[in-house]
Amino acid sequence: MSSKSIVFNPSSMRRSQLKMFVVYGVLLLLALIAAVFCPRFVRILILFFCCFVGFFLILGVARFFTAEVIKEVSVTDFEITVNGNSYPLSEDGDVRLVFDSPFARERFSLLGHIIRIRGKKFKTLKRYWVGPTNNKEANSALAEFIGEVMRRREEVALENIRKELQDSSASSVKVEFPQDSMRTYSVTSALVIIVMGILLWAIGRFTFADDSFIYEVSENFGALIVMYGICFGLFSLYNMTRAIRSVEVTSEGIKINKDSYGFATIPEIEVKSTVTLNGNEYAADVNTYFIVSSLGSKRKYWAGPKNDKKSIEARRRLIMAIERFDGKNNVKWKSDVKEN
Numbered sequence: 001m002s003s004k005s006i007v008f009n010p011s012s013m014r015r016s017q018l019k020m021f022v023v024y025g026v027l028l029l030l031a032l033i034a035a036v037f038c039p040r041f042v043r044i045l046i047l048f049f050c051c052f053v054g055f056f057l058i059l060g061v062a063r064f065f066t067a068e069v070i071k072e073v074s075v076t077d078f079e080i081t082v083n084g085n086s087y088p089l090s091e092d093g094d095v096r097l098v099f100d101s102p103f104a105r106e107r108f109s110l111l112g113h114i115i116r117i118r119g120k121k122f123k124t125l126k127r128y129w130v131g132p133t134n135n136k137e138a139n140s141a142l143a144e145f146i147g148e149v150m151r152r153r154e155e156v157a158l159e160n161i162r163k164e165l166q167d168s169s170a171s172s173v174k175v176e177f178p179q180d181s182m183r184t185y186s187v188t189s190a191l192v193i194i195v196m197g198i199l200l201w202a203i204g205r206f207t208f209a210d211d212s213f214i215y216e217v218s219e220n221f222g223a224l225i226v227m228y229g230i231c232f233g234l235f236s237l238y239n240m241t242r243a244i245r246s247v248e249v250t251s252e253g254i255k256i257n258k259d260s261y262g263f264a265t266i267p268e269i270e271v272k273s274t275v276t277l278n279g280n281e282y283a284a285d286v287n288t289y290f291i292v293s294s295l296g297s298k299r300k301y302w303a304g305p306k307n308d309k310k311s312i313e314a315r316r317r318l319i320m321a322i323e324r325f326d327g328k329n330n331v332k333w334k335s336d337v338k339e340n
Helices: 010-036 040-066 136-167 179-205 213-241 309-325
Strands: 004-007 072-075 079-082 085-088 096-099 114-118 124-129 172-176 246-250 253-256 259-262 268-273 287-294 297-305 332-335
Touching: 004 136, 010 040, 010 136, 040 124, 072 136, 085 096, 096 136, 136 309, 172 309, 179 213, 179 297, 179 309, 246 309, 268 309, 287 309, 297 309
Parallel strands: 268 332
Antiparallel strands: 004 072, 072 079, 079 085, 096 114, 114 124, 172 246, 246 253, 253 259, 268 287, 287 297
């Protein structure tokens, strides 16, 4: 059992974070002083800025003083050790390590990175502070830690599925897709988009200033976001009508819902996401599809949101089951989804 150890530099992390607290504190004070001498419209913008910075400054200070500073971590195929405390590698147990998201990727240097240990019902049991986002040394160590954990988790998940399929003496494998999880994830994503649009529209619509251009843009852009959220919600409902519910894989071929395909007649299965641009790994509105080409025709099936963990597991099981039973390698794979 190999172990990967990563050492952090708490002193450097603390110095960088305290420096950012001082810089933003002075900037906040100067902005408030300047607001007194500025025109009304500029004053409102400065106050918005001060509220924004002030919120993250308070949150960053709270994180800095209440979370335990990370010093050293190690990762094996079974557990993660942080500052001498061991936790299971898996994300599915009663106690699990969770990387802070979406703040894990942001560059606003007041917050600092946080790693959480969660228990049942997502209750936070412990927090580890992993340095400010502008500290290159801490960022490099954190990226190495995240990469190692994700790599090991994926290897263990794939090995468990592979072992299950190899040990099975059954002539077929049935893969059930998580309909409730797929539906809940998509509907929640649509509601989040709509709420964000409503808030932006409200800021532009009910303003304390005159009909300035910036508020008109905010109102119109917010309305567009609301419309997009509604369209995305309706599209999600449409996706449910073509969702994969269950798949049965045998040595002869696959049966998706009520549609049957023989391996000899399937030239290609394409695993495709709705967005292929770099940096979309955390997007809530990215969907994944299985496009099956057979006998000159194509059929598109919704395989769930890209980042829904239950859907990811179902897709992995399906792909590995097909690869196991397709002894002659008739199926040609084409994929733009990183998880596969």
